[in-house]
Amino acid sequence: HLSSFDERQKNPLSILKAFKNHLKKFPDSHLIMAGDGENISDLKNYASSLGFTEKEVEFHFRPSPTLLLSLFHRAEALLLNSRYENLPVVMLEAMSCGMPVLSSNVGGIHEYLNDENGILFPFDEEGKNLEDAMERFEKTAEGFDLKGSMLASDFAWLIEEDIKVVNQLEFSLEQRSYDVPENGSWEIKTIKAKDMNAVAVVVNLSLVKTI
Numbered sequence: 650h651l652s653s654f655d656e657r658q659k660n661p662l663s664i665l666k667a668f669k670n671h672l673k674k675f676p677d678s679h680l681i682m683a684g685d686g687e688n689i690s691d692l693k694n695y696a697s698s699l700g701f702t703e704k705e706v707e708f709h710f711r712p713s714p715t716l717l718l719s720l721f722h723r724a725e726a727l728l729l730n731s732r733y734e735n736l737p738v739v740m741l742e743a744m745s746c747g748m749p750v751l752s753s754n755v756g757g758i759h760e761y762l763n764d765e766n767g768i769l770f771p772f773d774e775e776g777k778n779l780e781d782a783m784e785r786f787e788k789t790a791e792g793f794d795l796k797g798s799m800l801a802s803d804f805a806w807l808i809e810e811d812i813k814v815v816n817q818l819e820f821s822l823e824q825r826s827y828d829v830p831e832n833g834s835w836e837i838k839t840i841k842a843k844d845m846n847a848v849a850v851v852v853n854l855s856l857v858k859t860i
Contacts, residue, residue, distance in 0.1 A: 650728045651717075651739045654686025660730050661686075662695055663776030665706070667730070669699045671783045678787075680728075681720055683709040721746045726786055730779045731755055732772060751782045 652659040661682065668680045682692060689710050696706050712720065727743040727750045734756035743750050744766060752758050753772035762769050768785060770778040 650681070651683045651720075651742075652686070652729075652731075654682075654684045654688055654692060656688065658732055658734075659686075660732055660774070660776075661692055663730050663774060664728055664779065665692065665696055665699060665701070667776030667780040667783065668706070668728075669701070670780050672705060674784065675787050678783075679704070680706045681709070681724055682706065683712050683717065683720055685711045721748060724748060726751050726767070728779065728783070729753060729758075730772065730776055734758055736761070749786065751779065751786055753779070 650661065650664050652661065654661050656662060661684075664682075665680075668678070672678055686692075689708060693708055696708075709716065709720065721743065725748070727739065727748055729737065729740070729750065729752035731737070731753055732755065736757040737752075740750050740752065740758065740762065744761075750762055750767035752762055752767065752769060754769045755772055759769055768782040770782045772778070
């Protein structure tokens with residue numbers, strides 16, 4: 650699972666709960682939780698209260714692009730149980746890596762996710778439908794491996810446009826044309842809001858361009 654860990658939208662607690670039940674049937678499973686939410690300590694505490702070991706669940710706070718790519722290649726599927734979405738970029742990233750997606754049917758996700766590249770299920774607060782999807786995936790995982798990456802080719806035009814934006818952004822950063830506060834630094838968080846989409850693209854494309 651990769652997200653902002655925002656409980657109001659991403660519902661990460663339900664993923665931990667569903668995975669705990671999943672382990673009872675599939676004890677060799679492993680869950681990776683990666684993101685940049687400030688409430689990661691709450692997630693860790695909840696995981697501890699459920700009795701998870703570090704071998705069963707691992708957390709990564711603000712992973713670097715290199716680590717993120719490594720995590721994507723280690724994972725067998727992306728898990729999402731969001732309460733609401735538009736079209737999550739992380740879903741396209743997973744598909745670009747040939748990874749199936751298991752997601753709640755909210756927002757525009759159903760326009761790209763189907764039985765050929767993952768599992769779409771009705772949203773529920775407790776994650777029971779996610780739990781059922783994970784069990785189904787365990788039994789049919791072989792059939793998903795390549796289909797996600799085939800669908801990702803549909804977004805080639807978007808990637809090409811993003812690369813242009815990235816090149817422009819990198820040039821601007823080299824020229825230091827950004828209006829950064831005098832007491833600020835050149836970390837992403839100091840760049841003005843109007844440029845944040847381009848910065849996000851740098852992270853996202855690191856998954857695609859390295860493959």
